[in-house]
Amino acid sequence: MISISICKTFGLSHNQDKGQRRALLASLLPLSGLLCPFPAAAQEIDGARLFQQRCASCHSIEAGQNKAGPHLSGVIGRPAGSVEGATYSEAMRSSGLTWDSQSLDTFLTAPGRMVRGTRMTVALPNATQRAAIIQYLEGQSAD
Ligand code: HEC
Known part of the structure; x- marks a missing residue:
């Protein structure tokens, strides 16, 4: 329930297209860099x-x-x-x-x-x- 409402807040639905999903992933990438103890490369x-x-x-x-x-x-x-x-x-x-x-x-x-x-x-x-x-x-x- 909560995640769905968050998605709605960001204007995303379950039918979001690939471009939107990619944009969301890209926005999360810097965060994953902070959480990961080793450089991904x-x-x-x-x-x-x-x-x-x-x-x-x-x-x-x-x-x-x-x-x-x-x-x-x-x-x-x-x-x-x-x-x-x-x-x-x-x-x-x-x-x-x-x-x-x-x-x-x-x-x-x-x-x-x-x-x-x-x-x-x-x-x-x-x-x-x-x-x-x-x-x-x-x-x-x-x-
Ligand atoms: C186009 C051919 C070529 C490629 C590609 C090449 N090498 Fe070499 N390598 C040589 C030659 C010829 C020598 C001998 C150089 C000399 O006697 O001055 C050498 C020497 C070396 C030596 C010194 C070995 C010794 O016994 O003293 C090392 C270490 C080395 N290469 C590592 C590498 C690595 C790691 C790579 C890949 C990133 C690589 N080489 C790619 C041709 C190549």
Whole structure:
């Protein structure tokens, strides 16, 4: 009874069209953001899927399978430029980096800025996407 009268107050009926419903949802969205303890975007981005879309053409997550880029199985904790049989630039081999979530985040933001002369040119400027991919890579241990 109460909800019906609220709907009537807002000029909505059970026969409201989609546009009206969408408008109502849109007006409630900022509220749901306040009630939700995590940013919605971080929950929705699927690191595995993003990796398939943005990285898998050049990187396998199977140890020993190198494509244009080295495999990324167990990349967390691995010294940069160290996969046997992978083709690296001199810049990567001599970078002195060890990959952890922080250095990966910096690298993926702008690879050439961190490792000048690297052959990897794909950048992920979106921090939420980087976090999702790094979290995914953390789960891909070397075996
Ligand atoms: C067009 C091909 C290509 C794509 C797409 C690509 N990479 Fe790369 N990546 C490379 C190449 C080539 C290297 C080797 C760079 C070098 O030696 O300078 C590399 C190196 C790396 C390294 C360093 C690995 C090591 O062993 O030191 C990481 C980490 C990495 N890529 C992550 C990613 C991630 C994450 C993505 C997706 C967002 C991605 N790459 C997309 C080609 C690519």
